[in-house]
Amino acid sequence: MHDVLERPAPTTPVPPAARSAARRRNGRARWELTARITALSLFCLLLLFPFVWLVSQSLKDTNQYFAVPFEWIPSPFRWENFTDVIFKYEFLHYIGNSLWLAVYAVVVNILSSSFVAYGFSRFRFPGRNALFMVVLATMMLPGQVMTISLYRFYRDIGWIDTFYPLLVPKLFGAAFEIFLFRQFFLSLPREIDEAARIDGCGTLRTWWHIILPQSKPVIIVVAVFTFLGSWRELFGPLIYLTGEENRTLPLGLLYFTSPFGSSLPMLMAAIVISLIPPVVLYALGQKYIDKGVAIAEIK
């Protein structure tokens, strides 16, 4: 050991032609790397361009907003846009409402949709495929077709001006998410269910302890879709709820534009603020989301 460490490394003479060829190869590799990094950086800048524009516009007043040529760095910075959005328009409250509705939707939708999908993928019963087609067919119905009849139904059972119309339907799963879960469950070998059964698991326990833990990719995909769907939902909260305390983010954003005078810089500030929760969530779960999407694509 000592000898090996002490012994000078054997040197083999490199012919000058080979040395210059190696140098050329290194030089070309370095140039290629630089070109690749530059191209990627430019592409990143291109992708970031709208976001930088948004942040820049959010810190201006109306005159600066429309200035020609465009000023990338506002002078002066109008931080009041953000304070007005937060305090005058009570935007944090809207974000809070949207956030808890979205979190509820994610949790409940994952559980209910996966449970329904489990039934469709693991049990054979008469009319299973027909029933599944009926579930899928609900996706073909435009929301507008059902709006008035649903509204009248909720009114008749006294649910208007409560959160029930937004929360309760999610307990029964959603067609698209059921479809996603079912397709994923079908790809899991039945042998794992059988092994679980031999080990004493019942139906529910197999779903909870065996199937769901193996379904992280699809769970993540469904979580992302559901979160974004709920985060953007305008119409439901608009028609079923009243009162400032119940306003949600998409509705809040509309307050900055009106035929009687809009405040575009403040709208931009509100958009920047409203982007924070999804961006933070994405940053926290990036690894899982990327993996989930990739695996879902392979499947």
Place this chain on the structure above:
Amino acid sequence: MEHARSRKSRRRPGVVLSALLLAASLVTAACGGADEPEAESGPVTISWGWWSNTPEKDALYRKWLDGFEAANPNIKIKSEFLPWDAYWDKVKTTTAGGNAYDVVGLCSCFAASYFDNEVFADLKKMDGYADAVKGAQPGPVGVFGWQDKQYAMPVGISVPLIGYNKDLFKAAGVATPDPAVPMTLDAFKEMAKKLTKVNSSGKVTQYALHPGSLNFWESLIAMRGGSMYDNFVSPSKVTINTPQGIAGLADYAGLFTDKIVPPIDEQRENQWLNGDLDSLRTGKVAMARVGPWNFADIAAKSPNIGVFPLPKVGDSLVLYSGANGYAISAESEHQKEAWAFLKWMLKTENQVEFAKFSDVPVDVEALKKLPDFITPKDFAPTLLASVPAFRPGLLTVKEELGKDVGLIIDDLGRGKLTPEQAAAEIEKKGNALLSQ
């Protein structure tokens, strides 16, 4: 680790599902915003909707409603201010769903379909109707009348004025317009030409006027002695294709050829914005429509904006615009209380308070007092000079009519149609629609 795993495996999924359902019910129960049913002797709460302007104006509106509650301790108002488009979506859905606000804020611009479908109560059948409306101007009250029924009551009228950017006028060396005497159309055009700026490469960097939602052609036609329709409220015939109508359209087309207004295809979604206060605030449009609904905002944030009346043709000044008011849902369980609110808002003192932050009052006595309370005070002469020229804008169930006319007028502005062709086209399409 083993221990943890064995504990985990004991959790039952059935319990998880039950817990989920229970949690959901608790959450929904806790979050439910439904009003508690009122006690027999307690105050009645009526729901009330209006569109939002700004947080400041909404707060002033709410304060005005507080005045009603103070005067009527047995009636509470649950108010909701929604963004313009969202408000109309909600009114449409809730009226169709049989659960509209008890008091529905209404703009005459969208009222006809609701009236025709009889979704509101006929106010003529309410107690003390004649007494309640006796102080109101008949014109605005008539806007909300439909087939011998009165489905809504006006709270104010939207009188359009020309707002101008004082800085741009000064920079162009244009004298401040008379705030009380409308200038002639020719004088207006001469002045406006000085306010459109073109740079060395021939590109327009500033426009004199953004017509926005002014529908100025209707006024021009009327001031030339013609009329778009036989009647603006529920028209049965388009009457534009006359020498006077064509002259009015030619006046309007002249605004484009003289580069007084931005080209049609630049009037939306671009640096000139959509007109009105927004365009004025860009600092690139010298004049645009404003109205009393903007006054509080102008006073607070834009002291460089002044007002003057729209131009007249000959001695005639005609302004087509809308009225805003309230209707009572036909399915409301609190029609008596809602009617109490409508009667309250028509009283002179409450009209004065309303007009301080919003539209021109419909009450004759309140209108007389306008110079005493309007803010900014120097806007009062313009308003008073313009109010007599107010005429109700188009009110029809044929919603396509306004859209089709707008498209033809756009082609006139683009220079694709001559005034004669535009008049003929409007007459042809309009009458075909109205005869259906």
